[in-house]
Amino acid sequence: MLEYDEDEGILWVTPMLRSRLQDSSSKDIVVTIDDCDCSECVRARGGVSIDRSIHLKVPTPEGKILIQSLSIEEANMIGRALIAYSENLDNMIEEE
Numbered sequence: 001m002l003e004y005d006e007d008e009g010i011l012w013v014t015p016m017l018r019s020r021l022q023d024s025s026s027k028d029i030v031v032t033i034d035d036c037d038c039s040e041c042v043r044a045r046g047g048v049s050i051d052r053s054i055h056l057k058v059p060t061p062e063g064k065i066l067i068q069s070l071s072i073e074e075a076n077m078i079g080r081a082l083i084a085y086s087e088n089l090d091n092m093i094e095e096e
């Protein structure tokens with residue numbers, strides 16, 4: 001079930017799936033479908049089926065990467081918020 005709240009320009013989503021920290025020197029934000037069937041990914045996925053979640057990977061200052069698993073609905077909502085908020089800002093800038 002999707003748990004979220006939204007107010008003007010703020011979206012709170014309480015993820016249903018877990019997050020984890022992993023050592024990584026990557027400085028990239030990565031968005032990917034969780035569709036790998038190697039044993040490590042299957043183990044990390046736990047009870048979630050393949051192709052049913054999306055990984056949002058965010059680098060941290062400590063040389064790690066935060067991997068948040070998102071349900072399809074959560075990813076959709078966050079994606080829409082990013083598009084809507086960035087379009088709002090673009091429109092505000094154009095009107096200046």
Ligand SMILES: [Zn+2]
Pocket residue numbers: 036037038039040041042
């Ligand atoms: Zn894998």
